[in-house]
Amino acid sequence: MSVSRRELLRAAALIPAAGALAACATPVQQTPATQAAGAKKALEVWIFDGGFGHQYATDIHQPLFKSKFPDVEVKHNFTKEITKVLQPRFAGGNPPDVIDNSGANAMDFGALAQDGQLLDLGPLLEMPSWDDESVKVKDTVDPAVINFGTFDGKFFVLGYVNYIFGVWYSQKAFTDNGWAAPKTWDDFIALCETIKKSGKMAPFTYAGKHPQYLYEILLTMAAKIGGNDVLVNIDNLEDGAWKAPAMLEAATRWAEVGAKYLMEGTAGLDHVQTQTAQNKYEVAMLPSGSWLENEQKSTTPPDFAYGMFPVPDVTGSDKLPYGTLHTQPGENFIVPAKAANTQGGVDYLRAMLSKKAAGDFSKMVATVSVVKGAGEGLELSPGVKSASAAVAAAGSNTVFYRWQSWYAQLKDEAIAATGQLMTGGVTPEKYLERIQAKAEEIKKDSSIKKFKR
Amino acid sequence: MRRRLFIFSFLVAPVTLYLVYVIAPYAQAFYIAMTNWRGVNAAPQFIGLENFGRLLGDGVFWKAVGHNALLLALLPVITIALALVFAYLLNVGGAGGRTGVWGSKFYRVLFFFPQVLAVTIVAVLFQQVFRPDDSGMLNAPLMALGLKPVGFLSNPSIALWSVMAVLIWQAVGFYVVLFSAGLASIPREMFEAAQIDGAGRMSMFFRVTLPLLRDTVQVAWVYLGIIAMDAFAIVWVMTDQHGGPDRSTTVMAAEIYRNAFQYFQFGYASALGVVMFFFVLGFAVLSLRLSRRERIEF
Numbered sequence: 001m002s003v004s005r006r007e008l009l010r011a012a013a014l015i016p017a018a019g020a021l022a023a024c025a026t027p028v029q030q031t032p033a034t035q036a037a038g039a040k041k042a043l044e045v046w047i048f049d050g051g052f053g054h055q056y057a058t059d060i061h062q063p064l065f066k067s068k069f070p071d072v073e074v075k076h077n078f079t080k081e082i083t084k085v086l087q088p089r090f091a092g093g094n095p096p097d098v099i100d101n102s103g104a105n106a107m108d109f110g111a112l113a114q115d116g117q118l119l120d121l122g123p124l125l126e127m128p129s130w131d132d133e134s135v136k137v138k139d140t141v142d143p144a145v146i147n148f149g150t151f152d153g154k155f156f157v158l159g160y161v162n163y164i165f166g167v168w169y170s171q172k173a174f175t176d177n178g179w180a181a182p183k184t185w186d187d188f189i190a191l192c193e194t195i196k197k198s199g200k201m202a203p204f205t206y207a208g209k210h211p212q213y214l215y216e217i218l219l220t221m222a223a224k225i226g227g228n229d230v231l232v233n234i235d236n237l238e239d240g241a242w243k244a245p246a247m248l249e250a251a252t253r254w255a256e257v258g259a260k261y262l263m264e265g266t267a268g269l270d271h272v273q274t275q276t277a278q279n280k281y282e283v284a285m286l287p288s289g290s291w292l293e294n295e296q297k298s299t300t301p302p303d304f305a306y307g308m309f310p311v312p313d314v315t316g317s318d319k320l321p322y323g324t325l326h327t328q329p330g331e332n333f334i335v336p337a338k339a340a341n342t343q344g345g346v347d348y349l350r351a352m353l354s355k356k357a358a359g360d361f362s363k364m365v366a367t368v369s370v371v372k373g374a375g376e377g378l379e380l381s382p383g384v385k386s387a388s389a390a391v392a393a394a395g396s397n398t399v400f401y402r403w404q405s406w407y408a409q410l411k412d413e414a415i416a417a418t419g420q421l422m423t424g425g426v427t428p429e430k431y432l433e434r435i436q437a438k439a440e441e442i443k444k445d446s447s448i449k450k451f452k453r
Numbered sequence: 454m455r456r457r458l459f460i461f462s463f464l465v466a467p468v469t470l471y472l473v474y475v476i477a478p479y480a481q482a483f484y485i486a487m488t489n490w491r492g493v494n495a496a497p498q499f500i501g502l503e504n505f506g507r508l509l510g511d512g513v514f515w516k517a518v519g520h521n522a523l524l525l526a527l528l529p530v531i532t533i534a535l536a537l538v539f540a541y542l543l544n545v546g547g548a549g550g551r552t553g554v555w556g557s558k559f560y561r562v563l564f565f566f567p568q569v570l571a572v573t574i575v576a577v578l579f580q581q582v583f584r585p586d587d588s589g590m591l592n593a594p595l596m597a598l599g600l601k602p603v604g605f606l607s608n609p610s611i612a613l614w615s616v617m618a619v620l621i622w623q624a625v626g627f628y629v630v631l632f633s634a635g636l637a638s639i640p641r642e643m644f645e646a647a648q649i650d651g652a653g654r655m656s657m658f659f660r661v662t663l664p665l666l667r668d669t670v671q672v673a674w675v676y677l678g679i680i681a682m683d684a685f686a687i688v689w690v691m692t693d694q695h696g697g698p699d700r701s702t703t704v705m706a707a708e709i710y711r712n713a714f715q716y717f718q719f720g721y722a723s724a725l726g727v728v729m730f731f732f733v734l735g736f737a738v739l740s741l742r743l744s745r746r747e748r749i750e751f
Contacts, residue, residue: 083714084714087492087493087714090492090493091492091493107493107717108715108716108717110717111491111492111493111717112493114491115491115493115494116494117493117494208607208693209607209693209694210694264585264586264602265584265585265586265592265602265604265607267585267604267607267608267698268583268584268585268586268604268605268606268607268693269584269585269586273586277586408715408716408717409716412694412711412715415694415697416694416697416698416699416700417699419693419694419697419698419699420609420698420699423607423608425609425699447489447718447721
């Protein structure tokens with residue numbers, strides 16, 4: 001067949017015109033391709049490639065899933081940029097089947113829930129567990145998972161790991177210098193003073209570029225002083241919730257730490273830089289969560305021995321006892337409502353919640369999973385051991401908050417204000433007023449979906 | 454006729470691409486700006502001008518506009534001034550008045566280096582330069598002298614100046630080249646004549662070079678103005694909390710991105726985008742109007 005030059009040009013001109021329809025920025029309602037009956041269904045899985053990597057999915061979860069569903073072809077994918085990669089898929093009406101929607105670039109759960117994009121995972125909780133037909137899935141996981149994954153009465157989000165928050169230190173540095181983990185605030189300040197005077201290292205630091213590490217411990221402390229309701233009221237956007245007396249108490253205490261005991265340059269350093277400084281014995285303590293040990297494994301000296309202590313007693317008449325912990329399920333898995341293989345997605349999550357999958361996962365990435373008893377009999381590292389002991393000691397005295405994942409705007413305001421509080425830019429009173437004002441603005445904004453707990 | 458058809462066939466592809474990928478998204482942004490679309494659902498609701506009403510009261514956005522305005526006022530002036538001085542020195546600033554200063558060939562390459570680096574790399578490099586501990590390139594010498602480290606990016610009253618310094622550092626090289634080309638097109642005799650008339654380096658620069666470079670400077674002004682209205686990449690990558698600390702460095706484009714991809718308010722973000730579109734358009738029209746003048750023929 002011979003093609004004249006003109007025909008070729010004409011054809012070339014038509015190609016971009018054909019692409020025109022595909023380039024729309026506005027959403028287009030698409031009907032998902034219907035699957036022929038009996039066809040082998042594929043299962044598309046997207047894992048957030050963050051602190052835990054994505055190997056746990058290919059090495060542990062997917063082989064286990066395939067053992068019961070050998071016909072399903074698992075399409076494994078991973079990314080650090082969940083939103084950029086997957087948000088267009090939602091807008092186009094063809095989202096994947098399982099998503100680990102985690103990390104700094106995760107999609108907003110509030111927006112997804114509001115738009116009915118998430119599959120109700122309630123039925124998953126009622127299903128028989130992977131290991132034992134007679135036990136329901138919901139009885140194998142930490143109850144906080146269900147509370148945390150519930151938006152407007154529906155269970156949408158499955159947190160897979162249990163994050164445990166506290167103040168982290170090197171057991172070696174503390175033993176060598178004769179320092180002890182403080183039980184009261186006065187002890188804590190005295191310890192900071194001792195460390196400062198010793199000249200060996202700075203007493204305290206936090207990820208100055210990410211002040212959410214600091215408001216975490218500030219809020220946990222406020223809950224310890226004033227009871228769990230302090231956090232519940234904040235989550236529910238109650239009037240004056242941020243200006244509660246317990247919040248002022250906690251903010252005042254931390255502002256003092258900010259003024260006196262921070263490592264030089266803290267405000268301009270990020271979590272990796274401050275954590276590495278701790279590994280180099282340049283600073284004694286920092287607030288973080290149970291992922292810390294795994295995150296720092298390449299820079300931690302072998303005998304460093306991470307340890308964690310909970311928020312100390314503050315007033316002597318704190319509402320919650322010593323040992324109160326902030327725990328929070330994380331590494332959030334969802335199944336999109338419009339996915340092609342929602343049933344496969346649910347079964348994949350069910351496989352993940354088996355004791356074997358969760359136990360192997362805990363061991364591989366050195367963290368605590370939400371599956372009850374999954375860590376039993378496993379050799380644990382000092383940090384995970386310390387955090388697990390703290391959880392056991394806390395018993396039912398655990399607290400959490402959810403406003404930061406519900407209201408992204410409020411989170412940004414709290415981050416900005418907390419940075420200012422710790423560098424002396426605002427007083428504790430002004431600090432709380434500022435965040436309260438933003439909370440009220442969000443409460444009044446009809447375009448933002450509200451949540452209650 | 455055949456000839457025209459032939460030319461037309463070459464234009465179809467680029468024009469179609471431009472319409473589909475540039476003009477159509479603009480038009481769609483105007484529509485999205487009038488909806489409450491959150492980016493994930495397929496049926497955005499039409500809410501008229503509500504988003505525009507809301508942005509009038511958005512303190513953070515107006516703070517960002519203020520930062521862009523400050524950049525717009527200073528960035529072009531400083532960059533052009535520096536670039537002119539460097540270009541002058543490199544080309545005609547030498548002893549004889551007809552060649553560049555000693556080592557100008559080396560500097561010519563050196564000045565252009567920042568232009569070769571990707572913006573993201575520049576931003577990440579300067580995070581290290583500005584680091585507030587003894588690993589920081591600027592703070593290490595300060596601390597060695599026993600001074601307190603400066604929070605170039607962590608002090609809200611300094612951070613925006615740090616951003617501006619980086620923008621200038623990156624832009625100057627390109628304008629040195631642009632002005633050098635402009636200088637090269639000025640006939641040598643002009644400089645020689647001025648020299649014979651007894652003009653020194655200073656008066657030669659202000660009476661000969663600058664007036665004859667007017668057109669080039671004008672173009673540079675518009676380009677730099679647009680850089681100042683944007684500044685997104687440096688701000689987003691380099692500063693703490695993407696435009697922080699405490700929003701002290703945020704710019705319009707950063708707020709658009711934040712509202713779209715972090716708050717998932719695509720409708721509102723589009724409204725901000727529409728406003729920014731008019732700001733940029735207004736600037737371009739205004740600066741071309743104001744600088745219109747008779748050309749100098751030579």
